[in-house]
Amino acid sequence: MLGPITYSFASELWLSSGKGGWWFVSLPVGLSAEIRSSMQRLEGGWGRLHVSAQVGDTTWSTAIWYDTKRETYLLPIKTNVRKKEGLESGQLVHVKIRIRYHVSICS
Numbered sequence: 598m599l600g601p602i603t604y605s606f607a608s609e610l611w612l613s614s615g616k617g618g619w620w621f622v623s624l625p626v627g628l629s630a631e632i633r634s635s636m637q638r639l640e641g642g643w644g645r646l647h648v649s650a651q652v653g654d655t656t657w658s659t660a661i662w663y664d665t666k667r668e669t670y671l672l673p674i675k676t677n678v679r680k681k682e683g684l685e686s687g688q689l690v691h692v693k694i695r696i697r698y699h700v701s702i703c704s
Contacts, residue, residue: 601649601695604628610674610688620679621671622690624661629669636696646670651693653682661694 608622624632636646644663649656655678661670672692674684684690 601697603693603695604632605691605693607689607691610679610684610686610690612686620674620676620686622674622692623664623667624670624672624694626669629663632670632696633663644670647697648672648694649697650695652678652684652690655681661696 604624606625606628608625610620610622613619613621632646633644637644639646641647641660644665645660647658647660649658650672652674657675657678659673659675661672663669664671672694674690678684
């Protein structure tokens with residue numbers, strides 16, 4: 598069985614303090630708990646789930662990662678997305694993600 602599950606949310610854009618200065622939006626904690634409870638078994642390394650993300654008119658393939666310190670998934674926002682959509686630190690960003698998964702059904 599194939600299929601995406603779609604979620605929409607709004608979250609503030611923030612810059613990580615780590616090396617390289619990655620930009621993220623954090624998924625809402627309640628939404629992250631819902632996703633994790635139903636899809637944790639599908640996660641790859643570092644709690645990663647493959648998604649397609651959309652902000653404004655821009656769509657890209659990426660992954661969300663579960664951050665155990667924040668107890669939420671993080672969505673990285675690429676430089677070209679930030680520039681194309683005019684996003685700045687602290688701005689509320691409206692996001693749509695589609696989690697891609699594949700489940701085999703055995704008879």
